[in-house]
Amino acid sequence: MAQTSVSIRMDADLKRQFDEFCSEIGMTMTTAFCVFAKTAVRERKIPFEISAERSSDPFYSAENMALLRASIAQMEATGGTIHEVDVDG
Template structure:
């Protein structure tokens, strides 16, 4: 199978960090990119979840509520898992 070259733009810090990681894994940048593309083609999708790692507004509110509760000195006690789930709203 013949090969072709591509050009990829990325910031220099990401490139440096990627090269260091791939070197630890016994790969170079070209091999890592080829692995990514082959896996994407095989799965017919991006082979990992693309999303925002930051919590949404609802999660942030729940985190703040829980932090305030814990800061109050109260300790939640539950005798059944169902009570915990109910307290958590799930």
């Protein structure tokens, strides 16, 4: 798949904060924007609530973060396929 560069402008402080946030959740800014773009195109809407709340959310558990990092690495390496996750099952 051919790749291209996208250039965006944003406030320097916002960029720093977003870079720190991406690092905290185990992805690069490029990966975050690609995940957003692929999901928005597939669902034809902004597909998720944007939040930095970390209080007791199990999403941020060490186990889940490791799984996400492995999934992101696999997707970046192979082009991957996005699947929904059943957290109750």
